[in-house]
Amino acid sequence: VGVSARNNIPGPSGLPCIGNLLQVFPYRRRMISFMELLNKVYGPLSTFTIPGWGRLVVINRPEWLAHVKKNDISMYTRGPVAVSIFEQFPGLGTPVASEGEKWRASRKAIQPIFGVKSFQDHLATAMSDLMPTTTRFLANAAKDQLPFDWNDFSGRLALSIFVKSNFNLDTTMLQEDPKALTDSHELISSICELNEISAARLFNPYWYITEKLDGTWFRFRRTISVLWKTIDGLIEERSKSLALAGDVDSQETDFFSTFLKSHSETDPIFTRNIMVTLLFGGRDNTQNSISWALYELSRQPEWLNRMREEAIALGQSGQHPTFATLPSYVIHLAVFYETVRLWPGLPKNARYATVDDILPAVPELSIPETNIEKGTYVLWSDKIIMRDPLVWGPDADEFNPGRHISDDGKFVKPSAPEFITFGAGPRYCPAASIVPYEWVFIWSTLLRLFDFEFLDTSKRTTGDFLTNQMADPFMVRVREREA
Numbered sequence: 001v002g003v004s005a006r007n008n009i010p011g012p013s014g015l016p017c018i019g020n021l022l023q024v025f026p027y028r029r030r031m032i033s034f035m036e037l038l039n040k041v042y043g044p045l046s047t048f049t050i051p052g053w054g055r056l057v058v059i060n061r062p063e064w065l066a067h068v069k070k071n072d073i074s075m076y077t078r079g080p081v082a083v084s085i086f087e088q089f090p091g092l093g094t095p096v097a098s099e100g101e102k103w104r105a106s107r108k109a110i111q112p113i114f115g116v117k118s119f120q121d122h123l124a125t126a127m128s129d130l131m132p133t134t135t136r137f138l139a140n141a142a143k144d145q146l147p148f149d150w151n152d153f154s155g156r157l158a159l160s161i162f163v164k165s166n167f168n169l170d171t172t173m174l175q176e177d178p179k180a181l182t183d184s185h186e187l188i189s190s191i192c193e194l195n196e197i198s199a200a201r202l203f204n205p206y207w208y209i210t211e212k213l214d215g216t217w218f219r220f221r222r223t224i225s226v227l228w229k230t231i232d233g234l235i236e237e238r239s240k241s242l243a244l245a246g247d248v249d250s251q252e253t254d255f256f257s258t259f260l261k262s263h264s265e266t267d268p269i270f271t272r273n274i275m276v277t278l279l280f281g282g283r284d285n286t287q288n289s290i291s292w293a294l295y296e297l298s299r300q301p302e303w304l305n306r307m308r309e310e311a312i313a314l315g316q317s318g319q320h321p322t323f324a325t326l327p328s329y330v331i332h333l334a335v336f337y338e339t340v341r342l343w344p345g346l347p348k349n350a351r352y353a354t355v356d357d358i359l360p361a362v363p364e365l366s367i368p369e370t371n372i373e374k375g376t377y378v379l380w381s382d383k384i385i386m387r388d389p390l391v392w393g394p395d396a397d398e399f400n401p402g403r404h405i406s407d408d409g410k411f412v413k414p415s416a417p418e419f420i421t422f423g424a425g426p427r428y429c430p431a432a433s434i435v436p437y438e439w440v441f442i443w444s445t446l447l448r449l450f451d452f453e454f455l456d457t458s459k460r461t462t463g464d465f466l467t468n469q470m471a472d473p474f475m476v477r478v479r480e481r482e483a
């Protein structure tokens with residue numbers, strides 16, 4: 001493929017011109033399995049090549065990842081393969097799809113949204129407004145003894161949080177009548193479809209040809225038009241109400257109004273793409289953290305009981321968690337961080353070396369310093385690293401929130417380089433501190449009011465997405481608890 005040999009790094013042997021394409025292609029929609037296989041056979045450092053990407057070096061060790069993230073933007077970038085895919089979705093000019101100065105400008109543009117005031121005011125209000133509808137919805141589902149898909153419910157709840165906190169608008173996503181769950185929702189189905197198509201493009205160097213042959217390209221165009229129309233509609237509705245109010249300052253009740261206030265002259269396409277990014281990053285990952293939590297709790301009910309005891313004790317006078325009281329929710333926080341350790345936001349990720357570089361040695365594994373040539377992609381899996389017994393101990397693969405609680409009962413927040421769920425370095429997730437708040441708010445409210453019955457206890461896995469979405473429905477029933 002026009003790349004130089006790397007005899008000092010192990011990996012599967014390839015063919016002239018196409019490298020390892022024949023080995024990778026069957027795995028293109030489940031690259032984590034391919035990476036797990038490489039890890040098993042060659043250890044945390046391995047290499048392979050495919051057309052489009054060129055040479056990839058797998059770097060499944062926290063030290064290497066910390067080094068790459070520290071030098072992100074300056075020595076490493078997302079690289080042309082990922083950027084060309086992310087420019088289509090979530091969109092051109094967004095932090096996810098830009099590099100260098102463009103990335104800096106884009107990140108600066110979203111910064112006000114992620115300010116402390118914005119979190120405390122907008123998100124806390126959105127959560128307090130949303131939870132009563134959510135609990136009424138679940139109470140009705142309990143009355144009807146309705147089995148429903150918890151993963152789908154989590155997606156609806158996450159989308160309602162997005163629409164409320166971003167636009168201060170209500171959706172019809174979670175209505176009082178739980179039968180609404182059986183209606184598919186256009187915004188959710190379009191985001192899922194775009195996520196899935198984009199994930200499949202990453203390791204198919206010929207996607208722009210194969211997609212035209214099998215119709216995926218046309219499906220993508222249709223779906224993204226639906227998404228843009230919906231987001232444009234939300235932007236228009238909110239812009240109108242802000243214009244009517246006249247004074248944006250007094251109406252600054254959501255992320256969008258904060259964004260508008262600091263960017264009155266913004267290009268409408270950039271504004272739309274930013275909102276799509278927040279919807280994609282925010283909704284998907286929030287949904288996954290709620291879904292995977294219940295899955296893990298269904299397998300370790302003692303943690304569910306401990307969370308409930310804590311929710312009851314701390315919410316005795318009907319208080320909800322605030323940013324100030326969040327640290328008292330020790331069990332909730334431990335369960336949250338353990339869930340996202342096992343099920344991180346992005347199961348796999350990559351960077352492109354823009355200069356020659358050297359990865360540090362790992363004496364523990366007798367691996368010497370490794371040179372990375374300019375033009376190489378480094379590829380890693382947060383999921384593999386955070387389930388590695390050499391990194392997280394012999395029970396790395398098990399759900400054990402206790403590892404985040406000290407002997408004297410305090411919550412110990414996991415940190416980089418071992419804990420990388422929210423990334424690290426310049427591209428660190430800007431929402432990393434709001435998600436635990438949302439999550440604790442949701443669970444401390446629901447556990448006080450409802451018991452769960454798990455209708456399918458089989459082992460679950462993820463689907464073929466950019467994010468860690470659960471494959472297949474996770475059916476549950478809820479019962480109202482006695483006051």
Ligand code: HEM
Nearest residue numbers: 095096278281282285286289345421422423427429431435
């Ligand atoms: C459990 C929830 C979440 C997880 C696990 C998560 C994880 C991540 C990770 C790993 C990255 C870094 C990507 C990279 O290095 O390539 C990231 C970036 C990002 N996240 Fe999150 N995220 C979550 C929630 C959210 C929410 C709620 C929002 C928005 C409201 C959001 C917006 C973003 C944005 C805009 C970026 C791009 C940053 C950049 O490239 O500079 N995330 N997230």
